[in-house]
Amino acid sequence: MQGRNMTRWRDPKTDPRQEKKSNVITPQGHAKMKALADHLRRVRRPELSRKTGEAAAMGDRSENADYTYNKKALNQTIAKIAYLEKRLDELTIVDRLPADLERVYFAAFVTLEDEQGEEMEIRIVGPDETDNARRWISVDAPLARALLGKGLDDDVSVAAPGGETTYIITAIRYQSPEA
Structure with a gap:
């Protein structure tokens, strides 16, 4: 059975994609992530929604490449926005220098x-x-x-x-x- 959600089974214990990420980020990295989420939400998503609507108005959607492409891009953008918003909520901003500057620490x-x-x-x-x-x-x-x-x-x-x-x-x- 084939489908877009069908993938090869991976053991969760050994799959590197299942490893927990650290929840730390620099202030610059946080600002960059927040700006990307804002751009996707305010600019990219409305643009793709408009293009998808225009392509849908052209008629038969099953053979409409513009509609298919824009709908897929819109869904990917919505998923990216959801991921970024969830990830931004989980992150801890490290906005101070360590006490000992002679040792290696975060940033x-x-x-x-x-x-x-x-x-x-x-x-x-x-x-x-x-x-x-x-x-x-x-x-x-x-x-x-x-x-x-x-x-x-x-x-x-x-x-x-x-x-x-x-x-x-x-x-x-x-x-x-x-x-």
Whole structure:
């Protein structure tokens, strides 16, 4: 039996999609999420509703590609708005710096040096604000979990697909929550 809700069965205990996300977010990430939800609610949804209505007025909906496309996009937008609103209610905004700025905590920018001497800077953020291009990793990621609580010049070992990798923390800095 085929259907849009039919998927392969996954064991909930081992399915990574079932893992609980941390409910922390930076003030900037919260503002960005809230702005996206507001844009979808005030701009995108009315626009898609209008387009769907116009396409429905053209006649037979079963063979109307505009109607089908716009209806699908409208349903996806409504689902995204519902998800964002629910998620925004669950989140805790971390809007203060930690007491010990010499250790790695949430929202830290951490410079790491690998075994080959190459440096990279990452930032530990909430799971809703991860960004690979900017090297912002989730607080739930294995590397972030290994870094939390560590200090300057500490060694950190993390299991990676190519084997275990060791990093040395060369710098820790924080951005003001108001920025």
